[in-house]
Amino acid sequence: MGHILVRGASQRLQFLVLITACGLLYLWFSYAHPTRHPSSLPIPPKYDKKKLPPPPYERLWKWQENLPQHNLSLPFPEGRTGRYLKFSCEVKLLGWNNVFNELLMNAHLAYETKRAFVFQDYFWKEDYYPWPRSQSYHRDILTPLNALIAGPTAGGPWAPGDDTPRSVSDDYWQIVCPVNERKRIYTRDVKPHIRNSPGDEIFAYWKKLIMDAPERCVEIVPSSQEEDNYPQVFDLWLWGSSRILPLWESFSKSPTSLLLETSPVVKAVIARNEYLFVPRDRAGWTINPYDRMMAMHIRRGDFKEACLRLAYWNSTFYSWNLLPSLPDPLDLPLHLGWNTPAYNDIIIQRCLPDAKAIVEKAKRAREQYLAGHVGPQGRNLDIMYLLTNEKGAWLENMKEALRKDGWSMIVTSNDLELDSEGMDVSMAVDMDIARMASVFIGNGWSSFTSNIVHRRLVDGKPPISMRFW
Ligand SMILES: *[C@@H]1O[C@H](CO)[C@@H](O)[C@H](O)[C@H]1NC(C)=O
Numbered sequence: 001m002g003h004i005l006v007r008g009a010s011q012r013l014q015f016l017v018l019i020t021a022c023g024l025l026y027l028w029f030s031y032a033h034p035t036r037h038p039s040s041l042p043i044p045p046k047y048d049k050k051k052l053p054p055p056p057y058e059r060l061w062k063w064q065e066n067l068p069q070h071n072l073s074l075p076f077p078e079g080r081t082g083r084y085l086k087f088s089c090e091v092k093l094l095g096w097n098n099v100f101n102e103l104l105m106n107a108h109l110a111y112e113t114k115r116a117f118v119f120q121d122y123f124w125k126e127d128y129y130p131w132p133r134s135q136s137y138h139r140d141i142l143t144p145l146n147a148l149i150a151g152p153t154a155g156g157p158w159a160p161g162d163d164t165p166r167s168v169s170d171d172y173w174q175i176v177c178p179v180n181e182r183k184r185i186y187t188r189d190v191k192p193h194i195r196n197s198p199g200d201e202i203f204a205y206w207k208k209l210i211m212d213a214p215e216r217c218v219e220i221v222p223s224s225q226e227e228d229n230y231p232q233v234f235d236l237w238l239w240g241s242s243r244i245l246p247l248w249e250s251f252s253k254s255p256t257s258l259l260l261e262t263s264p265v266v267k268a269v270i271a272r273n274e275y276l277f278v279p280r281d282r283a284g285w286t287i288n289p290y291d292r293m294m295a296m297h298i299r300r301g302d303f304k305e306a307c308l309r310l311a312y313w314n315s316t317f318y319s320w321n322l323l324p325s326l327p328d329p330l331d332l333p334l335h336l337g338w339n340t341p342a343y344n345d346i347i348i349q350r351c352l353p354d355a356k357a358i359v360e361k362a363k364r365a366r367e368q369y370l371a372g373h374v375g376p377q378g379r380n381l382d383i384m385y386l387l388t389n390e391k392g393a394w395l396e397n398m399k400e401a402l403r404k405d406g407w408s409m410i411v412t413s414n415d416l417e418l419d420s421e422g423m424d425v426s427m428a429v430d431m432d433i434a435r436m437a438s439v440f441i442g443n444g445w446s447s448f449t450s451n452i453v454h455r456r457l458v459d460g461k462p463p464i465s466m467r468f469w
């Protein structure tokens with residue numbers, strides 16, 4: 001597994017993957033949140049983010065606090081005799097998608113060690129937050145995890161008959177696991193033994209260590225930034241390399257993956273915008289619009305520099321985008337000299353395609369998907385959703401070219417109407433629309449794309465429906 005494009009996997013290379021993953025995320029956030037101007041609709045934007053405050057989520061916090069497992073009287077393995085695992089090393093102040101893949105894997109490790117996963121809020125990096133820091137209701141800028149995801153990782157139930165303890169909040173951990181009852185495991189004592197090991201070996205090593213601890217409460221404590229830039233159990237060096245792939249088998253079949261759900265907040269934002277996707281032909285509301293939808297993730301702006309950096313650092317695709325079952329691996333011709341113009345051209349084409357290439361890719365992806373998948377009523381694909389920061393002439397011209405090519409309905413991220421909760425979770429909204437679409441085309445270097453690929457594969461969507469530029 002995993003011999004797709006590894007042209008020298010040095011730490012420096014991985015560093016780049018990292019930087020790019022963060023950069024991609026940054027770009028994603030910076031365009032997911034600006035003031036929205038539905039360009040194709042004659043209605044003025046209803047919400048002005050300057051006037052609309054961030055969501056206080058008072059009831060959601062309260063609901064989280066009152067989860068039924070937050071009860072000291074519950075019998076083992078929950079309650080005051082229960083077993084708990086907290087990752088104090090979880091990455092903070094990074095884009096949501098870098099946090100998301102890590103916290104799911106941590107939850108999977110907790111499940112495998114039969115301990116309750118201690119879930120934490122999402123800590124925003126100030127630059128990515130749609131509001132000025134001064135408007136945050138807390139000392140840090142926080143979103144409750146249950147606004148972003150649902151399922152057992154965020155405290156939902158496991159399958160009937162599964163006696164694994166349910167995840168608990170960080171506040172409850174402070175109560176059920178007083179400081180003097182915690183066994184601390186320091187990442188500095190563990191990571192040197194398994195640095196650069198394949199993901200399954202890293203997982204097994206931690207699993208044994210945690211299983212062997214007799215203490216009720218285990219806390220994984222990070223080393224300092226100077227010692228280890230990314231002191232996570234599953235760190236960005238791992239996510240940015242094919243070493244992650246041996247974990248796919250167990251992770252994708254885990255209850256953590258299978259029971260992962262879209263949050264009610266995200267579902268509500270999508271539901272109120274779904275009319276935008278309803279086709280105008282007679283079938284109208286009777287069809288599921290996602291059956292006829294292709295979603296494309298199009299990054300623009302100052303992205304060229306990021307793509308050239310990827311080329312320079314021989315960077316591989318990110319995480320699950322490296323799965324060998326997917327149809328568009330990054331296969332570079334071996335004779336191409338590194339850092340030559342021809343080499344950089346190929347990377348740019350894969351990372352930042354121009355409008356013509358985008359329209360062409362959509363056409364081919366549609367043909368190849370339809371060739372293998374005739375759904376109900378002789379399925380067609382004619383609804384396009386564009387996840388994009390782009391506005392203005394470039395986008396309008398491309399939409400025109402797509403229309404000529406048979407895409408009769410084209411909606412972009414900018415067309416969605418978002419209230420303050422919608423603005424707070426907009427990255428998860430776009431992700432979920434891309435999850436549901438029949439076909440998705442993304443950027444292989446992006447963690448946002450990789451998290452979408454994860455959910456689509458777990459949902460049982462065929463690999464031919466997951467494409468990369
Ligand atoms: C806590 O758990 C005990 C034991 O199952 C139960 O009797 C009690 O009603 C629970 N308390 C709350 C507030 O749910």
Ligand SMILES: *[C@@H]1O[C@H](CO)[C@@H](O)[C@H](O)[C@H]1NC(C)=O
Nearest residue numbers: 007008012013312313314338
């Ligand atoms: C990228 O790979 C080429 C060929 O293997 C190598 O010569 C070059 O030093 C690598 N670049 C970096 C920045 O590691």
